[in-house]
Amino acid sequence: MGAMSRVPFIWIMLLAPVCLGLGTSSAAEPLPAHAGTRLLRSGALVIEVGDPASPECRWNKGLRFSPVANVLRAQLHGQEFLYSPVTGGALTYLGGLPMEFDIGQEAFQPDPPGYNEGANGDPFLKIGVGILRRDAGAYSFSKSYPVVEPARTIVTWQTDRAHFVQTLGGHANGYCCHLEGEAIVKNDRLILNYLLRNTGSKPFTTEQYLHNFLCFSGKSVGPNVRLSFPYDFTTNPAVTPWQPSGRVRDLRAAAAAVYVRVANSIEFTDRASGVPKIWIYKPHGYTGPELCAVEHADTQQRVIAATSIPAAYVGIWTTDYQVSPEQFLLLTLAPGEETRFSRTFIFRVDGFVPQDSTGDNVVDVRDLSRLSSAWLRQPGDVGWEPACDVSAAGDDRIDLRDLAALARQWSQNAGLGLPVAHWKLQETTGSMAADERGRYPGVLRDFPADNSQWLPGGGLRFDGIDDRVEIRGLPLGSGHPRTLTAWIRLHSIPTTSQTVLAWGEPVPGRHWRLEVDTTRRLRFVCGTGYAVASRVVGDTHWHHVAVALDPLVPSRPRVSDIRLYVDARPQTVYEMNEQNLVFGDVESLQIGAPHDPATSQPFNGIVDDLRLYDAALSPAAIRRVHDEALPR
Ligand SMILES: [Ca+2]
Ligand SMILES: [Ca+2]
Ligand SMILES: [Ca+2]
Known part of the structure; x- marks a missing residue:
């Protein structure tokens, strides 16, 4: 079907002068900050992703984190959301949203499949990385185990998405898997879709998390950073509830601790350094959405991290340069079984409206023009424009739902329209x-x-x-x-x-x-x-x-x-x-x-x-x- 025939006639009539008369402007386009990366874009959102084919990409490499959907940087409307220094940094070539399976850090967390069945010198499966060889000790995520077979990762790149397929030739004593990951950017959000298939002969339980190195425009993590959960959580260690005294006007002056609890939030009251990991547990029987919001009052930036399946627990790891709420997803797969799940990061910057697909701070006829040019397009089509897929559904198709979402913001500047x-x-x-x-x-x-x-x-x-x-x-x-x-x-x-x-x-x-x-x-x-x-x-x-x-x-x-x-x-x-x-x-x-x-x-x-x-x-x-x- 030709491109023009998809555009309703009335739109051509209405918008032809607009399309001809007005250009579209877009937000400032930053250059790649790291070597060996590619940029995914949609409107004012730019996501930087490591390219597994490039020997230049040094970030999140090694025997822990996977080259699959290795996100290094997220920038919306010029503001940064992730800790990701260009060289070195406190974590030495770690940053962004690195993915790891089976950190096995605590007694309640699973070790990699096969590790505890084998003896010194036997292979085990580090999902996302490859087949490694164990030693005589207990599993430690920080050890450098010899590599038996590195997983092979093939990537298909498009302007707004990248699809990773990772395979193994051999197996580790019957443990083997096929992993796919997809990173999609959509104006105010990053969607990470995963497929994990057990291609071995033994069942396994594995635990996936992302090290969400959140950091707001390079600011330290400290006062006015808040993590919120949609449920009444319990924590380990205990987090002291904040008790205001009569004259106190803010949390910082009141609290002796580095962080305090306010209802279902944890608020930082001072720069966070040497803070032990806080484990967050849902109430028994909670069936609501799995998400966590992190906001920084000083920069007015907010990110919501959601998962499509329930997390077993959330571990909050904090330093003064980043805060990482890690949502741990436990997956058990029989041989031949596969599972699909996703993680979504919604970014918010004060004054940015997702319906502003042209990034010029106003939702107007320019955005309508761009939407009409992308009418009924889907990914892969000529004229596909991810920034116009602005309805809450974000369904990879530009249609009436997106037009309705655009219309709701019509003529509104910086989010302020007419009152009801x-x-x-x-x-x-x-x-x-x-x-x-x-x-x-x-x-x-x-x-x-x-x-x-x-x-x-x-x-x-x-x-x-x-x-x-x-x-x-x-x-x-x-x-x-x-x-x-x-x-x-x-x-x-x-x-x-x-x-x-x-x-x-x-x-x-x-x-x-x-x-x-x-x-x-x-x-x-x-x-x-x-x-x-x-x-x-x-x-x-x-x-x-x-x-x-x-x-x-x-x-x-x-x-x-x-x-x-x-x-x-x-x-x-x-x-x-x-x-x-x-x-x-x-x-x-x-x-x-x-x-x-x-x-x-x-x-x-x-x-x-x-x-x-x-x-x-x-x-x-x-x-x-x-x-x-x-x-x-
Ligand atoms: Ca606009
Ligand atoms: Ca849509
Ligand atoms: Ca009266």
Whole structure:
């Protein structure tokens, strides 16, 4: 089928002038940093991968790590995510995302297949590397065992992907395997697909992990690095929960340890050196997604590492130059049996929108033009453009789902589009608060009849007794990302907690609220769960507050998915208690009063310029909201 016949006629009509008139720009293209590597690209994402055919590639070579899908560097929008020095480095030619099977470091971790059956001088199978010869001692991943047969690796390279096939001619006392790996880049993510087949005559159990040498733009690992898990983990060794004292404003000042536990996260409080490996265990019966998020507040970079099958455990190895959450996957294969599994790394840089396939910081007609040029293309087709495969499915085909994902971001700059609703609160009379977008007006309840609540300079005055604004029928489903922003000013220094807004049904356990608490801090509350920002807002000055829901697992939002901002600054969480977030079926919003008077008091002060977005705004976008609506 010819390329043109795949493009719907209407697109040709609509876009021909665009295609002719506008070029596409792309992000700065870095040169390969290491010798003997190739670059895979998609939009603003560049991944550097070792080329097994090149004798120049020295990184992650040897008897531990595999040349299969040997990722050395990940750069999104010019920001680096991996520890990967060009020469030497603290780890001496280790870096990136090296893959190893059977490190056998702890008693509970398997040794390579065949090692413990043989005697001194017998062969064993080091999957990903080849057949090695054992000695008289126990297996040690750091020993240099003689090589009986190195595995042979053949690679097929494309611009956005590489496929590795690794084979062995012989076997190690009946142990043998066939290994394939595929590295695919897709705008904001790296997908690593694996196939492992037992080609020997004996069953084996093996354990695969990647040494995820995460490092954010070359910064040290220390304060403001956080690792989060979507489950209530246990650890070995124990990680001390953080207990804030009254005057402390950040974690660093509070903790004696290098790291502390905050709900289901581990936060580093100091530069990490000489830290023992932390083992993370899921609760028994956990069936949710297998993933770990690592973020660095200073660079506003975040990576989510997910696996398609459950990990047995996660080991966190940290030095001051990298942090590596290692998800260990245990695989047991009978002779002839094979298994497929994958690992996905999703990268995030503040202000970068995955739908911006041209990398020019705006989602607009240029991106639509590029998408239409790649319409219905698949990998291998002429005109295939991986940067346009932007729907969450990332299904290797450019179609309506990608167009819909692009349309959602249309004309948005740096992730900030129009709000779903915007109550400017600029009225002077009446009992309605208009929605600037025209859809969700608020109804004023129990305000004075003389319009004195409407302030001349803008803003709505709440009396702290019963004044409230009700908004019904909001369109966001439970767990959908969202951001609420507002300017607030308290009438006096609060002695009780004061509700800024309440979301959800007026039924216990079916709503959450944002309040200024008795320590004068911004507090998010849902049932027994809460998260408290460190910066004080209860001081009778104007403050801009924002709460963003950014679920790690969209179907199961939790308190730890809440991001709080005060005066456009992302807040260190001062205190947190984890809890699943329940919203109820009715999406309603009440400004200025709680649903349950026993839990919090009505708001006594002024609220101005309240906005609702149907996305988790980035810090850069919240800064823009703040700057757009500075009160008087
Ligand atoms: Ca663009
Ligand atoms: Ca697609
Ligand atoms: Ca009143």
